[in-house]
Amino acid sequence: MQTPVEPAIDVKVDSFELVEGTSLWKDAWRRLLKNKLAVASAIVLSIVLVAVIIGPLISPYTYDQTNPDAVYMPPSAAHWFGTDQLGRDILVRTLVGGRISLLVGAVASIVSLVIGVSYGAISGYIGGKTDEVMMRIVDILYSLPDIFLIIVLLAFFSKDLIILFAMLGAISWLTMARIVRGQVLSLKNREFVEAARSIGVSTPQIIFRHLVPNALGPVIVYTTLTIPSVMLTEAFLSFLGLGVQPPLSSWGTLVQEGVGAISVYPWHLIFPGTMMAGTLFCLNFLGDGLRDALDPQSRAD
Amino acid sequence: MLQFILRRLLLAIPVLFAVLTVSFFLVRLAPGSPFAEERAYPAAVIAKLNEKYGLNKPLPEQYLNYMNRVILHADLGPSTRYPDRNVSDVIVQGLPNSMILGATAYLIALVLGMGAGIIAALRQNSGVDYGAMAAAVLGVSIPNFVLGPLLVIGLSLSLYWLPPARWGDFSHLILPAFTLSALYTAYIARLTRSGLVEVLRSDYIRTARAKGLRESVVLFRHALRGSILPVVSYSGPALAFLLGGTIVVEKLFLIPGLGNFFIEAANARDCFIVVGVTLVVAVMLLVFNLIVDIIYALIDPRIAYK
Amino acid sequence: MTNPLLSVRNLQTSFYTRDGEVKAVDNISFDLEPGETLGIVGESGSGKSVTSLSIMGLIPTPPGKIKGGQVLFGGQDLLQITDEQMRKIRGKRVAMIFQDPMTSLNPFLRISRQITEISELHLNLTSKQSRTRAIEMLELVGIPDAPNRIDSYPHQFSGGMRQRVMIAMALSCDPQLLIADEPTTALDVTIQAQILELIKDLKARLGTSVILITHDLGVVAGMTDRLGVMYAGRMIEYGPTDTVFAHPAHPYTQGLLRSVPDPYEEVEELYQIPGLPPDLSALPPGCPFGPRCPEVVAKCQTQPEFVSVGTDHKSACWLNAVSTVQERKEIERD
Numbered sequence: 001m002q003t004p005v006e007p008a009i010d011v012k013v014d015s016f017e018l019v020e021g022t023s024l025w026k027d028a029w030r031r032l033l034k035n036k037l038a039v040a041s042a043i044v045l046s047i048v049l050v051a052v053i054i055g056p057l058i059s060p061y062t063y064d065q066t067n068p069d070a071v072y073m074p075p076s077a078a079h080w081f082g083t084d085q086l087g088r089d090i091l092v093r094t095l096v097g098g099r100i101s102l103l104v105g106a107v108a109s110i111v112s113l114v115i116g117v118s119y120g121a122i123s124g125y126i127g128g129k130t131d132e133v134m135m136r137i138v139d140i141l142y143s144l145p146d147i148f149l150i151i152v153l154l155a156f157f158s159k160d161l162i163i164l165f166a167m168l169g170a171i172s173w174l175t176m177a178r179i180v181r182g183q184v185l186s187l188k189n190r191e192f193v194e195a196a197r198s199i200g201v202s203t204p205q206i207i208f209r210h211l212v213p214n215a216l217g218p219v220i221v222y223t224t225l226t227i228p229s230v231m232l233t234e235a236f237l238s239f240l241g242l243g244v245q246p247p248l249s250s251w252g253t254l255v256q257e258g259v260g261a262i263s264v265y266p267w268h269l270i271f272p273g274t275m276m277a278g279t280l281f282c283l284n285f286l287g288d289g290l291r292d293a294l295d296p297q298s299r300a301d
Numbered sequence: 302m303l304q305f306i307l308r309r310l311l312l313a314i315p316v317l318f319a320v321l322t323v324s325f326f327l328v329r330l331a332p333g334s335p336f337a338e339e340r341a342y343p344a345a346v347i348a349k350l351n352e353k354y355g356l357n358k359p360l361p362e363q364y365l366n367y368m369n370r371v372i373l374h375a376d377l378g379p380s381t382r383y384p385d386r387n388v389s390d391v392i393v394q395g396l397p398n399s400m401i402l403g404a405t406a407y408l409i410a411l412v413l414g415m416g417a418g419i420i421a422a423l424r425q426n427s428g429v430d431y432g433a434m435a436a437a438v439l440g441v442s443i444p445n446f447v448l449g450p451l452l453v454i455g456l457s458l459s460l461y462w463l464p465p466a467r468w469g470d471f472s473h474l475i476l477p478a479f480t481l482s483a484l485y486t487a488y489i490a491r492l493t494r495s496g497l498v499e500v501l502r503s504d505y506i507r508t509a510r511a512k513g514l515r516e517s518v519v520l521f522r523h524a525l526r527g528s529i530l531p532v533v534s535y536s537g538p539a540l541a542f543l544l545g546g547t548i549v550v551e552k553l554f555l556i557p558g559l560g561n562f563f564i565e566a567a568n569a570r571d572c573f574i575v576v577g578v579t580l581v582v583a584v585m586l587l588v589f590n591l592i593v594d595i596i597y598a599l600i601d602p603r604i605a606y607k
Numbered sequence: 608m609t610n611p612l613l614s615v616r617n618l619q620t621s622f623y624t625r626d627g628e629v630k631a632v633d634n635i636s637f638d639l640e641p642g643e644t645l646g647i648v649g650e651s652g653s654g655k656s657v658t659s660l661s662i663m664g665l666i667p668t669p670p671g672k673i674k675g676g677q678v679l680f681g682g683q684d685l686l687q688i689t690d691e692q693m694r695k696i697r698g699k700r701v702a703m704i705f706q707d708p709m710t711s712l713n714p715f716l717r718i719s720r721q722i723t724e725i726s727e728l729h730l731n732l733t734s735k736q737s738r739t740r741a742i743e744m745l746e747l748v749g750i751p752d753a754p755n756r757i758d759s760y761p762h763q764f765s766g767g768m769r770q771r772v773m774i775a776m777a778l779s780c781d782p783q784l785l786i787a788d789e790p791t792t793a794l795d796v797t798i799q800a801q802i803l804e805l806i807k808d809l810k811a812r813l814g815t816s817v818i819l820i821t822h823d824l825g826v827v828a829g830m831t832d833r834l835g836v837m838y839a840g841r842m843i844e845y846g847p848t849d850t851v852f853a854h855p856a857h858p859y860t861q862g863l864l865r866s867v868p869d870p871y872e873e874v875e876e877l878y879q880i881p882g883l884p885p886d887l888s889a890l891p892p893g894c895p896f897g898p899r900c901p902e903v904v905a906k907c908q909t910q911p912e913f914v915s916v917g918t919d920h921k922s923a924c925w926l927n928a929v930s931t932v933q934e935r936k937e938i939e940r941d
């Protein structure tokens with residue numbers, strides 16, 4: 001989850017450091033490191049990521065391995081998180097579920113990055129009638145009841161992972177397009193763009209080499225905050241029985257199963273629920289930290 | 302102003318048309334039939350049922366018939382799941398419940414969220430501020446279908462304060478409304494706080510203080526207006542998500558609302574209810590967004606109606 | 608000398624940032640006689656605005672803090688009174704106008720509300736009386752068609768008009784002291800002259816004392832009786848405006864004066880003080896101007912005293928100290 005921050009280090013290396021002192025990215029990086037909550041969140045997220053990737057590989061159980069002799073076992077040395085109604089190990093199901101949930105978040109944010117950034121940048125840069133039409137389209141899509149359409153699609157067609165991923169991505173790029181457009185609008189008349197234009201740099205080059213990198217701050221922040229909101233949407237669909245289908249699990253489906261058994265077998269909810277809420281919590285804190293670091297104006301001191 | 306509203310309503314027509322068309326074809330192009338899923342009817346019965354609902358005709362004809370009925374006769378069609386009712390009946394029954402639930406939740410979110418946001422902004426970087434904002438992040442990190450059961454266990458199954466489910470009097474409204482509002486309370490608190498913090502740093506607040514105005518006047522007369530603008534513009538999308546949230550909360554608390562009907566109909570492939578509810582929701586979204594824009598323009602005199 | 612209206616004594620205001628303490632105003636003193644105009648000049652970041660905000664009690668705390676000194680206004684130390692007492696002085700006896708009229712007026716409130724609230728508060732006028740008063744004030748500052756325009760919103764006014772509104776607002780309770788913090792910086796050049804003329808005219812008519820803060824020496828020349836020059840949070844020269852212009856004692860003031868274009872003289876290139884304003888969080892020991900000073904000597908490693916160099920004329924530079932004057936003469940002879 002730390003990948004979005006990394007360009008920050010690259011940029012600072014080749015930026016001139018005259019009397020202005022530290023460059024924007026270096027400054028932001030320094031501010032981020034001083035934000036203990038954000039750093040702690042990044043560490044927790046890295047641990048979760050590693051656990052989710054490696055955990056299922058070294059676990060003695062698989063996510064779909066049932067055991068009629070060990071149904072609803074409380075946490076023990078053999079099953080750290082206990083077992084579910086079919087005797088499946090909740091730890092390994094939680095880790096596999098984490099893969100799916102994080103993947104959903106990652107795919108949706110990549111879609112929103114690719115579509116949203118290009119769409120917003122092109123709309124803002126070209127401007128005029130094109131911009132108006134492109135933004136009207138976004139407005140219209142915005143006013144569609146997207147959740148309801150997704151439910152229709154999943155319920156009537158197939159409860160397929162690919163469709164789920166695609167739909168969650170498709171609804172998440174709209175805000176990104178608006179953000180990037182706003183940034184590009186305010187940047188496109190600046191001197192460095194004029195300069196690039198005057199020496200004959202092509203329009204796509206100007207958009208993607210000059211404008212987009214300069215709008216990166218808000219893009220990074222919004223991406224970090226997209227992941228948790230998409231994960232919540234996936235959980236919501238799973239709760240309605242429209243998300244990830246058994247025997248595969250996601251945090252949403254695990255939590256949904258756990259809710260049903262909450263008063264009798266609380267571990268069934270507590271472990272996956274804590275993992276999910278904790279990850280979302282950290283993503284939100286990291287997103288806030290990034291925003292504060294990249295936009296000192298909004299900083300709360 | 303009137304012109305602005307008319308223009309927006311005019312723009313809404315193609316949007317609604319598109320919603321209707323897209324959802325109709327989605328539902329009708331999908332494999333399977335409303336009658337094939339659960340009960341294994343004989344083929345002859347299914348054919349009869351299809352004929353009764355006009356589902357045996359070619360798709361374009363079905364579409365034209367449907368649009369004709371909706372637009373010219375304001376009739377959203379029959380329900381295949383609830384054979385004795387048509388879609389309008391279901392909506393008339395469900396919509397008020399969902400509206401009450403949604404409106405209460407939104408009101409709670411507005412009052413609690415803005416209250417917490419204002420206090421956090423005024424006591425910036427204090428324990429209260431950090432506490433409120435950590436709670437707000439927690440609020441956006443817990444799915445409402447987890448929060449709901451937790452509240453039920455705490456407040457009704459352990460303390461017996463409130464009924465755990467069903468619908469009827471005011472006491473039935475409290476738990477679902479709080480469950481639904483948590484996420485928006487958290488968002489609104491964060492928006493209010495950051496908005497107010499920014500406004501309190503602005504030049505015009507310094508001017509207000511330089512006039513010797515009391516802090517309460519500075520806050521309520523000068524600062525609050527500007528700082529609730531982000532909350533106002535968030536209200537459009539918030540109400541949209543709120544509508545989605547009602548699906549879950551109505552299912553959790555067994556509330557006979559629109560969301561519950563919708564999800565049951567979707568699972569039973571009741572195409573007319575699904576399309577009808579989607580249309581109603583789209584209308585509501587358009588109206589909400591229009592109201593939000595009007596309120597925004599009323600607060601901010603710099604916005605001209607365009 | 609009569610009793611000064613305002614007497615600032617050893618004022619020290621700091622900001623506590625992540626980089627440590629920033630002494631934005633470091634031990635400055637000056638007096639303002641009734642009816643007089645004091646100019647405070649300096650580059651941005653030199654502490655001029657912080658000085659005025661300290662007088663008004665408007666330093667944002669935290670991160671700012673007034674660490675010491677006195678602000679004696681009519682004999683009363685404004686740093687010692689309660690917030691409630693200070694509120695009764697702000698806007699009524701001391702008023703302030705700010706640099707950017709575009710952002711200093713509340714965009715969400717009508718002009719009428721923003722002017723009347725101040726006279727309702729401090730003069731206990733009824734809403735009707737304060738409205739009449741507000742229209743009078745708008746007419747006084749030269750807003751045409753004031754009775755109709757009073758209910759406009761700020762965005763319906765031009766920059767110059769907004770600054771006139773700010774002035775009308777500031778003067779509506781007949782304050783004894785008006786602090787104008789860069790009142791013309793954000794305005795067009797032609798408007799600048801009008802606003803300055805307006806302030807000058809109103810000052811003469813209402814007998815208000817004025818502190819005019821600016822980075823533009825051209826502005827203070829025709830407007831002020833006295834002049835204080837600030838650098839890196841310190842007052843480095845202070846004296847009657849004419850004297851300071853004729854005999855600048857500090858190399859920084861000299862540099863500033865040389866960098867003002869003279870319309871009667873044709874020069875190839877305008878003088879520019881070398882280097883950049885210092886970083887207040889990492890000031891070198893000794894004279895803060897040392898690193899940029901063309902006449903720096905070894906002694907500048909220690910901080911110079913703020914000493915008298917003539918009648919009412921003070922400066923903080925070793926060149927003015929008797930011993931250094933000797934050395935300098937010797938150097939000049941060589």
